[in-house]
Amino acid sequence: MPTERDVSFYRGKKIALLTQHGKERVISPVLDPALGCHVERVEGYDTDLLGTFTRDIPRAGMQIEAARKKARIGMDLSGLPFGVASEGAFGPDPFSGMLPWNLELLIFIDDERSLEILGAYQGKANFFHSLASEWSEAETFARESGFPGNYLVIRPEGENDHRLRKGIRSWPELETAFFWALGQSDSGQVFLETDGRAHANPLRMEAIRLASEDLLKKIRSVCPVCDTPGFWIVERLPGLPCRNCGGRTQGIMAEVHGCLKCDHRVTLERSGRKYADPAHCDYCNP
Structure with missing residues (x-):
């Protein structure tokens, strides 16, 4: 029978987490006290190079491949044999196909035991977009999107315009960006969307926390024969x-x-x- 219990394998161990978007704020409080480990934030690599939600840099490969690559880079930079990384994806919900949906994957790599364990969570997302030609329309979209708690992204013209400003998190900043984009737009319209990065999107950050809890359950489920974590x-x-x-x-x-x-x-x-x-x-x- 699968057994969920405290595991001592990772007590006192450091686990590399490559992130520039504050994911340690929700991953560390889940894993550290339960495993006795220390999730250590690793810097020195721009994770946006692996793909962005604003589509200016497309993600190469599958979601799980991007998560694995992040974990490996963090492990290489830190010299640690343990790594954790998350990768999110947005799309339509699997029920009606009409609402935004978020799938978060977490991968834990243990090179000492040659293990990869996956955690996941999926649920509703705050990932919306709109066109606006008037400041009042932009204000309405911002309020309905949970701004300024959820940051915004603005482009002239449309969703694939390479000119953009992201990480917008205050009303004065939003107004300045809106009229900048409007001045650049030949159509007289501005494209607004919610920022999907973890530090800019509270609902996604909560999804990462829940995926961390799922990962923890799997790490703590050990094989009754060989005592290996990840019996799932x-x-x-x-x-x-x-x-x-x-x-x-x-x-x-x-x-x-x-x-x-x-x-x-x-x-x-x-x-x-x-x-x-x-x-x-x-x-x-x-």
């Missing part, structure tokens, strides 16, 4: 019976937990749900 779900098995006809559905019936090092596996039935809603049964609701 590797497969979900469908087949939950329909409440109406009893037939198999695609509802998840059990989860397989697996070790990152040895071949040990444990299959656990999901607690709580014994039957699937007939609405999700191919026989009752073809």
Whole structure:
């Protein structure tokens, strides 16, 4: 059986965190007291070079690859065998496809044990944009976006204009940037958007904290055979019976937990749900 417990592997250890956007403020308070480690902020590399939410520098590769690269750079700069890094992504929500959504990934790398453990959180995002031709329209968008708590980005013309000002965090600064952009715009419109960087976006910073908690749970879940951290779900098995006809559905019936090092596996039935809603049964609701 998977066991969540205090682990001593990382007590007194330093863990590199490469960030220039203040992510240590939410990652350290989660990991440090629980693991007895010290998440150490690493500087000396511009993480915006790996991609920006303002699209002036596109992210190369997948989200997990960018997180892994950040962790590795932090470990190389610090000379530490342990590293943690986060990478976020914004897109439409998976339910209606109409609301902004945030997926945060955290990766923890342990070179002493050759381990990579992932934490994740997804939820609603503060990631909006609007066109404005009048200052009053810009004011309305700013207030609805949680400004100045959430910083803003401004461009002339549209979302792909390379001319931009970001990190806008005060009303005088916003007004100056708006009229600068308006003066540069041939169409007479200005493109405004919320700043997606962690230090500029409180809702995203909270998502990183929650992803840190998910990572912590996985680190503290150890293999009952070889005592390796990260003993977690590797497969979900469908087949939950329909409440109406009893037939198999695609509802998840059990989860397989697996070790990152040895071949040990444990299959656990999901607690709580014994039957699937007939609405999700191919026989009752073809």
